[in-house]
Amino acid sequence: MADTNRGVVYQGPGKVTVEDLDYPELELAEQDGRKLEHGVILKVLATNICGSDQHMVRGRTTAPAGLTLGHEITGEVVELGRDVEFIKKGDLVSVPFNIACGRCRNCKERHTGVCENVNRARPGAAYGYVDMGGWHGGQARYAVVPYADFNLLKFPADRDTVLAKLPDLAMLSDILPTGYHGAYTAGVTTGSTVYVAGAGPVGLACATACLLLGAAVVIVGDMNTQRLEQARGFGCETIDLSRHENVPEQIEQILGVPEVDAAVDCVGFEARGHGPEGSAGEQPATVLNTLMDITRAAGGLGIPGLYVTDDPGAPEERAKAGQLGLRFGLGWAKSHYFVTGQCPVMKYNRQLMMAILYDRVSVARNVNAQAIPLDQAPEGYAEFDRGAATKYILDPHGAVGAAA
Incomplete structure (x- = not known):
């Protein structure tokens, strides 16, 4: 039986709430039920509040009410689509915020921030973001990642090492x-x-x-x-x-x-x-x-x-x-x-991951990363909007807190 899902939902300018959500399926309802047999479902271990999210929450975009937020995702693979070959259940992975197919001209030229096949309106897509393809956000207990073999960065270290460095590794999805x-x-x-x-x-x-x-x-x-x-x-x-x-x-x-x-x-x-x-x-x-x-x-x-x-x-x-x-x-x-333009995350995330794993950079310390429970997301958004010198990591399953 699938676990329950909860996530952070934009309700209108200045307001976010944490709501019960449907458990993810390997399809994209916003694109006529498009099947995602190339995708995976992740148990989200860390998902961050980003300044780009804050622009939407302030009402500075055309984001619709009801949008599940979040594009900075780190997680554990718990379910595989039929066509996933190289990613395995149990893998711990970082998710680039750019969604990319790996097949179009731009992806092949490493311009994954402007993939031509993942957004019907224009090149480029992201999770939980306005006008970026209708993909569900990752500020939730569980999330879907399409084209998993291409998009996911698997951590090569053992599980204990990854979990110990999770506050730093959580920054690989976007800000670093x-x-x-x-x-x-x-x-x-x-x-x-x-x-x-x-x-x-x-x-x-x-x-x-x-x-x-x-x-x-x-x-x-x-x-x-x-x-x-x-x-x-x-x-x-x-x-x-x-x-x-x-x-x-x-x-x-x-x-x-x-x-x-x-x-x-x-x-x-x-x-x-x-x-x-x-x-x-x-x-x-x-x-x-x-x-x-x-x-x-x-x-x-x-x-x-x-x-x-x-x-x-x-x-x-x-x-x-x-x-x-x-x-x-x-x-x-x-x-x-x-x-x-958007950072093409896959140009840099592997080498930055190695810099973290081998203690060449301590980005979590430098950005003052702080883990909070998923249900405290509204307070995190409010504090961030007031100028808190903090990078808030939402911790849906207690993994970041355990690492700290």
Whole structure:
């Protein structure tokens, strides 16, 4: 007999609840009962609250009420579809938040964030996310993963080792690869100076990745003093943007020059103005314009921060359609290059897994990961929305708590 299922459900702006759900089946009801014989059912061991989820919960997207949330999933395989060959029951696995078929041109070219076959509306899909294909979210006791042989990253270590490192390994589904992607595509390497915009979990994961890549100096900018303190705790320089509007001047005080080699936007479309005057209101293009200002000529900008095509809660009409007031001429004049879009998690997750298993990186500590029971998800969302310097891991079966 199947176990019972519960999950986190978006009820409308500002409200999530934990509800009883149907036990998963290997089909996608939102796509006419599409069969998923290539999929598996996971017992979810860890599933995280993400800033991207928070955008939906704030009402800043067109997400429908009743959507089961969650795209950061780590679990144990408990049921196999008929066509699954290489994944086995009992395997402990990480799930990339991108859903990918492994068969289309983009997947074959490792652009798994824009798979052509898993979303009827446009390229790219994710679990429990608005306009991303109708796939059920993973903030639940059990979840379905399609194309399992392709999508799942099996942990090679023994079970005890995996469970002991579960808080770190839980970051492989999204924020560590996403932060690494932002840093890597911006050109961060040995000796680089880097500015990371945003000290939320993705920003802190990005700063962690910058240090892993060999950056000499990582400067993190934010308005949240607790999050900035978290960044300083593992070796970053910081700029309090609620006090300082002139970011180049602050960078010059740190580096001796008002520019960095590379910059990463880990904020996205809900950016606020800098300084005491600007911090109260949204200015969606603030971060991108600042990064063009402070990045050296011929430098790179990584942009893993989320931007949307429809933002019904935006402060101005153009921003509601995803149109931002960018100083693009400045970027052009400085020969900047920009890399945007979803992180293709499978480009990075295996090597980052090995860095975790062999103690080369401690991302859970750096992002202040904290496990809470699934039923406390509404409180976790509320605390995160108030700016908690914490990455909340939902723990449906007590596995993360046991590891801690």
